[in-house]
Amino acid sequence: LLLCWAGGCAGIPDPRLRDLLIQQEASRQTGGAVLLTDTEQRLSAQLHELKLQEIARPEFPPAMHFFKARALIQRSPIFSLLQKMPKGAALHVHSSSMVGVDWLVKNVTYRPHCYICFTAARSVRFLFSAQQPRTQPHCSPWLLLETLRSKMNTTDLDNSLIQNLTLFTGDPETAYPSQDSVWSKFEETFNVASGLVSHAPVFKDYFYQGLQQFYTDNVMYLELRAALSQTYELDGSTHDRAWSLKAYQDVARKFVTEQPDFLGARIIFSVHRGLNSSEVRVAVEEAMRLQKEFPEVMAGFDLVGREDSGRPLWYFREALSLPSERGVTLPYFFHAGETDWEDTDVNENLLDALLFNTTRIGHGFALARHPLAKDLSRKRGVAVEVCPISNQVLKLVSDLRNHPAAVLMSEGHPLVVSSDDPATFGATGLSHDFYEAFVGIGGMNAHLGTLKELAINSIRYSSLSPQLKDKALTLWQRKWDKFISENSQ
Amino acid sequence: LLLCWAGGCAGIPDPRLRDLLIQQEASRQTGGAVLLTDTEQRLSAQLHELKLQEIARPEFPPAMHFFKARALIQRSPIFSLLQKMPKGAALHVHSSSMVGVDWLVKNVTYRPHCYICFTAARSVRFLFSAQQPRTQPHCSPWLLLETLRSKMNTTDLDNSLIQNLTLFTGDPETAYPSQDSVWSKFEETFNVASGLVSHAPVFKDYFYQGLQQFYTDNVMYLELRAALSQTYELDGSTHDRAWSLKAYQDVARKFVTEQPDFLGARIIFSVHRGLNSSEVRVAVEEAMRLQKEFPEVMAGFDLVGREDSGRPLWYFREALSLPSERGVTLPYFFHAGETDWEDTDVNENLLDALLFNTTRIGHGFALARHPLAKDLSRKRGVAVEVCPISNQVLKLVSDLRNHPAAVLMSEGHPLVVSSDDPATFGATGLSHDFYEAFVGIGGMNAHLGTLKELAINSIRYSSLSPQLKDKALTLWQRKWDKFISENSQ
Ligand SMILES: [Zn+2]
């Protein structure tokens, strides 16, 4: 650049130079170098107009808490377009929060042999059992839901069960004044759901229903974080992790047979970062065995749970280096930097995830503040899984225009958008999170090229084999072209 | 770097390599390369301990609205240290908000000949006049404050006057639900103050008092944005801009004579970005004349007011290129990127400020999302004036840990910390903003070296001549050494 304006020349800065600089900056952002066809450009212009209308309204959804914004978002024509848009893959979703909680209550809890008990903390537990189960500590005696429903207003009961399974509420600021309170309720929702979803027949149905919901939302492939916890039968007998993994594989295959334009799902076996090092060692060893036994469905390993109160990756370094010591490949997909604290031990999780050759980074909320880790992540093509609604609901950021992924997006950092725990947050599939990423994080800079790159990224940075990526991209492109021709005016 | 960990080697990543990477990243941040003496290192360790205590408390001030956090901050031992710390210069302060509003009410409005009128919008106007002044449109007839005070509870009256002069309130979320509402009240506070501070004798006293308050807060030099509006005498006669500039110069010289360890103040003549291009042209021409006539006190030119609703810099391009066309030096100090909207016209303000050779960038809130402008700003040593409390109160960000300056700080971007409109926000000098920058934006990463670099930056990036910078640095170093020896344990 010959910087005439660096002090040497008089007068108005050259408008052509100015335009060039503006273009150069725009070309750096996610989707900034994507070439759009004429039809795509028309749709992009429509989206731009729609965004201007969105901004002109008194309430701007990405600046509001998602629980208050959801109804507005669902009336937005941008959201309707994003629902129809083929979004590629959902790469950061937890297996127990795939399916809207309505389905759990309205379908699963109405099945025979479903028992409920009530905890002192006004929560509940569920259990399927052929006989009256033994009372659990800290819970009331088990009641058959069928009996309970015959005695009371089922609408009230069902609504209260729904409340126990989700964070969604009309007044989130009062309900969750702090990160501690929202995390505590967040983890409780999974305890509530576990008695339902770990019942073996429900486990399969739930997963099938989850695939269906994502498929309906125009998502074509999933990578699920799953604990692979024990599942159980009506007689109390249990199945191990291999059973769960096999069940995922069978159900995914069945779904793909029925919907050949869907590519299935792979599982990232995930254990809680509250475990100690020997427990994680056992888990890593099991992960290696599962990886060998189920290469089709098993994608790799992760540690989950709140980073700020869990153990840092470095604490688990011996367990995490077992695979490379044994010459075994176990891809990692670490949650890291899901925090707004700087430079606690936990904040080295970003660097450590990279040192342990993570395939992607879950959240990476703190990455923009870690320039060295950020450079490494970019150079090594380690994509960040951005989950806007999750970060807002779990109180890392309130106005999503301030989400640090705005920095990453402006630099064209490898990114994918995902929904983390959509059911718990009251979202569906990926569309709500795409809305927040496109309208809030991306702001007026984000255009159709951004969406296109985000969708392609979700395939490019998936754990699929090169052959399957090609197949996925071809399939996605066909859907995309159809979407463009049907929606561009 | 020989990247053993890039996949080639087995086992735990080399802990020495890991430490090296952590150190490399830490050295990039603001203050990361500052060498600390043993005594400084001890104080830095004390600060680290104090921060850990601050974090362990149930309420973390930088995550709260400043109006709710202020009492907590003022009880913090970190704040006490920051008050005592020689902070260098305050480079982004508006002249009408230098002095705590208590002084305006308790001192200025008690002076003789002070009239008040009441607007329909429950606000007030003030005027000093020898005779009963003519009633203004949209205001009640003028009442002599002395008469009014004799008839009512003066405590209530004074408290209500204070409320009219500041945004500070116990319940900011309810009082200011939107950016529009907070900006509207913000601009109104300046309308209220103007009748007081533009009375010629008050004008000088106000400035003297302002220097005193910053001096007491251990600030040694100021650069003030000032509109240089007409001042008036009791008989209604008025003075022009040159009079105001001369008054600033005289008062600053007087103050420096009394306090030889203070270095005075310089003025950045600032007009409102709501003006049209020919009005700004007139202002730029006057700025050039003033610059020539008062080189000691006149620092340069700026455009102020809310960017989102004002005109972009590019709109004023002809006026702004007058100086370079005429071969005249008129340094610019543009407010730019004080917005959370991306890529509206206004967002090119950052680039345009750089194209017009701005000396510093006011706020630059959006800079982290503009990688090209950010690179230019860094390469050309154009410092960003970060005003944390202002950005929070004016609703750009709620949790200051998410302030985008955290990104800039992690990269060692040229930065200074300032307080914008301390009186309006209920802050004093620079200490409250330093607290937010050090504890909130800097987080656990920021240490004594960060504070040292921020203080030195405020001199390095000031508009002082090289000779005066040397003098200022020598003086500052003496104060700093004293501060360290008195406070390190
Ligand atoms: Zn997650």
Ligand SMILES: [Zn+2]
């Ligand atoms: Zn300002």
